[in-house]
Amino acid sequence: MQIALTLVSPDAEAAAAAVPAITAALAGARARVKEPRPLGPGAVDLLVEGEDARALRRAAEAALAGQAVDVCVQPWAGRRKRLLVADMDSTIIGCECIDELADFAGVKAQVSAITERAMRGELDFEGALRERVAMLKGLPITVLQQAYDERVRLNPGARTLVRTMAANGARCVLVSGGFTYFTSRVAEAAGFHHNRANRLVEEGRSLSGLVEEPILGREAKLAALVQEAADLGIAQSDALAIGDGANDLAMIEAAGLGVAYRAKPIVAAEADAKVDHADLTALLYFQGYTAAEFVTD
Template sequence: MSKPVDYVATFVAGRGATLNDRTIASVLYDAALVDAGRDWLAPDLAVDVFLPGAGHDFGDLRARLQTAVADDPLDVILQPTSERRKRLLVADMDSTMIEQECVDELADLVGLREHVAAITERAMRGEVAFEGALKERVALLAGVTLAQIETLLTRITLTPGARRLVRTMRAHGAYTALVSGGFTLFTEPVAARIGFHETRANRLEVVDDALTGVVVAPVLGSEAKRRALVELREARALSQDATLAIGDGANDLDMLREAGLGVAFRAKPRVAQAAAARVDHADLTALLYAQGYRREEFAE
């Protein structure tokens, strides 16, 4: 009788890179692992490698694989083979589903981009408290008009794979939510462009069609993101294993830890090290491959 296969390591090539059996064999050799079979999800791009769990600790397996791919433009996501298809997706917006930090883009309108971006970077690294940093930055935006924000929205670019991730999961019955420490003035149009079911974010006070520099209480921060995931999960009577969360900043860590699969996407070092999974090179479709989707199953 064959041994049970407990873990699957999904390898995804970064942009411009390709995968083959020789590459996988080399990584496994460096990690001192032997696979129990492979399943190609997309030729030259993504493959599931099944690993016997007997005698292996999950953390040790993950560390070995991460070390083995450290010098390659490859991502590897390790997880148990059971319940890979998730029924709930909760995603951060700035630098995750979109390629910008909206508060920095707003600061550009008042000539304070570099100053505000420095605060944003420290907040996302967890070096300063999120709520205080948010209020400090928003205070500098007083006077920015809704007309200026409408123009700014046309410059917001989606992260490659964002639409495919959300639309494919929706097509297979999952519920999707954009949960951001950013602002509803951005999350609502972005959520509509990508195809999310709902969005939660902070509200900026507006008087006479211009920002006052005030964030309307309560501020949606790290704990609110985690709580949103729990509320959405419980409302659908889902297990923790059935949930997927993705983000890049320190204010996403609690949410990532609460999810069945929490993925740090091109994240700050502290976040990438603490999260159970990370994607540093591939686009957002890596999260579909991690769930066992084949390329031909993607919704466009």
């Protein structure tokens, strides 16, 4: 079986230096590495002849232990995905929007603690969201725009990832357990075709402390991936899903390539690949795109 093993690092020299170690490790796993193919700065593709992709991933990760190199091991065929489903908070953007709103309300420490536990899978997501939103009761609606302007930034590589996949015919969907106020703006900034999230209930010119039901959580994210794939007439194996928290796990497991980005341990342990060091363009390299194909405008 032909297997793609992709190495990506923010340090180009580290990625190049990892190739001999990977080659030796895979030889021990009864796999043969063909000629490496540079994809871009710090990114190398290896075509591997082997039988067990999981075993090869374990061997590669062991060989790279302690190095700032991300690795993805998957079948060579079908690497370029036709659907991207991405989480927003701490994935496409570098913050948790609800925590930033809580900062304006003076309750960030309390809300952030609940967010962390929910993302680790220690709390029911829906209940944790209701509890956190209740702490925002009375917050002026004008703070939403202020939080977006001052706190929300796309993570490095996010815009390039989305626009490159879209330019190559993929549908790109932002699916968040956060709020539509932010997903609509982030989706436009990054180039997503569609966004799904929860809606905050307003009371006059302030937040009511409630969120509209039903809440978009773990199962709703999975349902979004399944529906988007069905609408496109493609298999779930043609989808790429990325996220960082426990509420992303179901869609990550269902996708053909599920990626954990700077993720909580429960997610990193189950994802097909992890991005702990590189930026979000790693997902393009994982699909075999070269840097020359990136859409960067």
